[in-house]
Amino acid sequence: MKLLIFDSADDLPILGAASWDMVIDCARAPASTYEYWRRRTGANCRSIFDFAHGFEDLRASRELLHQGLNVVVDDGGIDWWDALFLSIESDLRQLMLARRLSQQLPAGCELYASRGNPLASALSHANGIRLHILQSRFHSAWHRVSRYKHALLSLEHHQLAQAVKDKFDPQHSVRRYFGHRHEPLGEAVVLLPSAYVNVSRTAVAIAARVPERKLLLVCARDTARLPVVPRNVTQISLDAYFQGVNHAERSHLQSSLAGLIRRLANSVPEFSMACSLGLLDRLHSLLPWGLAIRDSWKNLFDTQPISAVVCADDSNPYSRLPLILAKQRGLPTIACHHGAFDFRMAIKQVHSDFYLTKTEMEQDYLLEKCGLHEKNLIFAGSVSNSPNEERRIHAKHDKLVFFSEPFAAIGWREKEVFRDLIPRLWSLAQSTQLKLAIKLHPFESARSTRRMLREFLPGVRGIDVISGTMSGDLWESLQFAVTVQSSIALECASRAIPVFLCGWLADPYSEYASQFVKFGVGQRLDTPDALANIPQLLHTQRGARVDAPRLDGALLERLLSRQSVFQESLST
Structure with missing residues (x-):
C-alpha cells in the first residue's frame, strides 16, 4: 500500500506525479474536492479530520493538560503549563488523529509525504516505517518565497503589518x-484586556451596561483597537508597558519546563510522540513571550488604579494572563466569551470568580457539553446590541448575506471551500432575485476574497464584500442569511432573520451548529446541494425570533464590587 500524506500547502499537481492507494489530506476540503482528486489519481482521498471523535478528543486534551499542572510555576503563582497549553493543544489533537490512522495501516505500508510535516513524521514514528519526502530543497525554498508572496498579495495592509510585528x-x-x-x-x-477586535467589541458592549463605571480597554495588539469607544471607556496600547525579560527567572522556568517535558514523554504516549517530533520544544520558545506579556500587565497594574477585570477571551495569553494576575491580587474577575460558544471551555481551567453566560443555549452548552459546574456560571444575559423591536415592516429586504468564517485559520482549504460554495450562493441569489453579499470574518482578507470571486465567477459583478461591523441599514436589507457556525446565527435569530447553517462545513469538534439547531437558531443543511432548497424552506422557516434577556447592569455592578463578590451568592 502506498500512502501519501498531503500537506495543506500543496495542490493537485503533486498528486498526479505518481500512483497512490490512499491520500490523506492534512487539511479539510469539501467532498467534491476529494472526489475530483480520486478521479485524477484513482486513490482513496480523505481528510485526517475524518478520524476525529468530536468532544471525546476535547476531553482527552483536558486530561493531557492536567498531566502537567503545578510544576512550572513562577514566584507569583502562575502555572506556565496552564498558561501556554492551548498554544499547542490543536497540534496534540492532530497527533491523536495520526495515532488512529496508524492503527489502520497494513504491514509493509510505504509512507510518502508531499513535504515534511508533523503528521507524516508522527505516522513514521508510530509505525516504525521510513518516510519518503517528495519535495526537494529547491522546492522547499521556492515554497517559502511563494508563501510570502501570497501573504503580500492577499492580506490587507493592517493584517500584514500585524503579522510582521507578531513574527519579528x-x-x-x-x-x-x-x-x-x-x-x-x-x-x-x-x-x-483585548488582543482582537471582536474581543474589544464585546468588552465595550459590556461597558455600555455600566455607564457610571470607568473602564480601561487595553489593546495588546494593534488589531484590537476600535475606531470609537463609549465615553466611559479609555482605550490605550499595552506596547509601552513591555520591558526586558528577567533572564535568571527565564532560565529557572526553562529548566523546570524541560524536566516536566522529560517526565511526560516517559509516562504519557501522546507526549512521547510529541516530544520525538519536537512539538513540545515550541513551549520553550513561547515561554519568554509569555513572561514578557506577564511583565507588561504587571507594569500596568502597578501604574493604573485597576479595581476589577472583565475578560472576553480567557484563552489567549494576552488576555488570559491579566485575568490570572488580577485574581492573585484579590481583585474581582469576570470572564465571558465574545462568541456564542467557546469549545475550549471543555479543556482549559477557569480562573475568574464568575463566568458570564449570555444565553440559555450557551449555559446548556457549558453544562452539558463542556462539563462545567453550575456554581461557576452566572446567567447574565446578552451583550448584543441588536434591537428588541421587530424589523421595519416596509424595509427593503433585498440581500442574501453569506457570513463567512476564517476557513484557512481553522484547517480548511479556503480556496476549495469557495470554489464549491460561491457559485451555489450566486445561483441561489439569482433564483431568489436577491443581491449577494459576503460578510468577512476579521481574520479574512477582502483582497483575497475578491480574487477568488473573479476566478470562480468570471464576468460576474455586483457581489458586495463587506468588512468591519454590520450597519443598521445592512441588517434591515437582509432577506435571509447563510453561515456555517458563526455567532452571527444568534444575532440573526434575535432579529427574526432566517438563517441557514452549512452543516457539511462545521468543524469536527465543537458541535456549535448542533447546539444552534437544538435551540431553534437556524436550520442546518447537510449537503451543498441543499442550498438550492432554501427558497422552499423559507416558506416553513420564517425566522422565528430567539431572544435572550439583556445583560443586567445592576448585576454587573454587583459582580464588579469587591464587597458583593465575596459576600453575596449570585449563583441563583
Missing part, C-alpha cells in the same frame, strides 16, 4: 519604544 517582534522589544504610557487615571477603572 513577539516580545514587543521594538514596539515598546514607539508607544507611551498613559498617565495614571484619577479614579478606579475596570480593566478590559
Whole structure:
C-alpha cells in the first residue's frame, strides 16, 4: 500500500506525479474536492479530520493538560503549563488523529509525504516505517518565497503589518519604544484586556451596561483597537508597558519546563510522540513571550488604579494572563466569551470568580457539553446590541448575506471551500432575485476574497464584500442569511432573520451548529446541494425570533464590587 500524506500547502499537481492507494489530506476540503482528486489519481482521498471523535478528543486534551499542572510555576503563582497549553493543544489533537490512522495501516505500508510535516513524521514514528519526502530543497525554498508572496498579495495592509510585528517582534522589544504610557487615571477603572477586535467589541458592549463605571480597554495588539469607544471607556496600547525579560527567572522556568517535558514523554504516549517530533520544544520558545506579556500587565497594574477585570477571551495569553494576575491580587474577575460558544471551555481551567453566560443555549452548552459546574456560571444575559423591536415592516429586504468564517485559520482549504460554495450562493441569489453579499470574518482578507470571486465567477459583478461591523441599514436589507457556525446565527435569530447553517462545513469538534439547531437558531443543511432548497424552506422557516434577556447592569455592578463578590451568592 502506498500512502501519501498531503500537506495543506500543496495542490493537485503533486498528486498526479505518481500512483497512490490512499491520500490523506492534512487539511479539510469539501467532498467534491476529494472526489475530483480520486478521479485524477484513482486513490482513496480523505481528510485526517475524518478520524476525529468530536468532544471525546476535547476531553482527552483536558486530561493531557492536567498531566502537567503545578510544576512550572513562577514566584507569583502562575502555572506556565496552564498558561501556554492551548498554544499547542490543536497540534496534540492532530497527533491523536495520526495515532488512529496508524492503527489502520497494513504491514509493509510505504509512507510518502508531499513535504515534511508533523503528521507524516508522527505516522513514521508510530509505525516504525521510513518516510519518503517528495519535495526537494529547491522546492522547499521556492515554497517559502511563494508563501510570502501570497501573504503580500492577499492580506490587507493592517493584517500584514500585524503579522510582521507578531513574527519579528513577539516580545514587543521594538514596539515598546514607539508607544507611551498613559498617565495614571484619577479614579478606579475596570480593566478590559483585548488582543482582537471582536474581543474589544464585546468588552465595550459590556461597558455600555455600566455607564457610571470607568473602564480601561487595553489593546495588546494593534488589531484590537476600535475606531470609537463609549465615553466611559479609555482605550490605550499595552506596547509601552513591555520591558526586558528577567533572564535568571527565564532560565529557572526553562529548566523546570524541560524536566516536566522529560517526565511526560516517559509516562504519557501522546507526549512521547510529541516530544520525538519536537512539538513540545515550541513551549520553550513561547515561554519568554509569555513572561514578557506577564511583565507588561504587571507594569500596568502597578501604574493604573485597576479595581476589577472583565475578560472576553480567557484563552489567549494576552488576555488570559491579566485575568490570572488580577485574581492573585484579590481583585474581582469576570470572564465571558465574545462568541456564542467557546469549545475550549471543555479543556482549559477557569480562573475568574464568575463566568458570564449570555444565553440559555450557551449555559446548556457549558453544562452539558463542556462539563462545567453550575456554581461557576452566572446567567447574565446578552451583550448584543441588536434591537428588541421587530424589523421595519416596509424595509427593503433585498440581500442574501453569506457570513463567512476564517476557513484557512481553522484547517480548511479556503480556496476549495469557495470554489464549491460561491457559485451555489450566486445561483441561489439569482433564483431568489436577491443581491449577494459576503460578510468577512476579521481574520479574512477582502483582497483575497475578491480574487477568488473573479476566478470562480468570471464576468460576474455586483457581489458586495463587506468588512468591519454590520450597519443598521445592512441588517434591515437582509432577506435571509447563510453561515456555517458563526455567532452571527444568534444575532440573526434575535432579529427574526432566517438563517441557514452549512452543516457539511462545521468543524469536527465543537458541535456549535448542533447546539444552534437544538435551540431553534437556524436550520442546518447537510449537503451543498441543499442550498438550492432554501427558497422552499423559507416558506416553513420564517425566522422565528430567539431572544435572550439583556445583560443586567445592576448585576454587573454587583459582580464588579469587591464587597458583593465575596459576600453575596449570585449563583441563583
